[in-house]
Amino acid sequence: MTAKLQGQDEILVEAPVERLWPLIADSTLLAEWGPPVRAVQIFRQSDQGEGLGSRRRVEAEFDGKRGYYVERRTEHLEGRKIAYLIEEESFGLFRVMTEPGFSLELVSVGPGKTRVIFSFLHNPKGLLGHILNVLVILRQQRRNRLAALASLKLHAEKPDREGER
DSSP: OOOEEEEEEEEEESSOHHHHHHHHHOGGGHHHHOTTEEEEEEEOOTTOOSOTTOEEEEEEEETTEEEEEEEEEEEEETTTEEEEEEEEESSSGGGTEEEEEEEEEEEEEETTEEEEEEEEEEEEOHHHHHHHIIIIIHHHHHHHHHHHHHHHHHHHHSOOTTSOO
């Protein structure tokens, strides 16, 4: 089974793709701009950097509840797109859904401007999962996507030490 798109939002960032790509592709930077993220641990195999198949553990906090996700990068198009599948988690998602994951895509829309597209995917599980998906999950996911996009925009548009973007 393949996860279905459950929601997608985008934002225009006044920064080039080259500034945004490291922020989404380098997991060590996630805690700097990802609102719920508290820490990230990358599971490295040899000296390889992150890429297709790499895994990470993300410590997060949502509405005062702390937990974690273990995610595997399922897509890596250098400078353009990354996607992750959540393989383990402590928030209880797997009780109501299967194949939860997400992607972030960067599209250059002119000099120093990038559209960031954030998509969430999953399949509701059972009757309860379908009911909660409509009543709660889709709204929560959208709130989380919008908060992440706004935070990424703010971080990417911040002038660097030399006063440039």
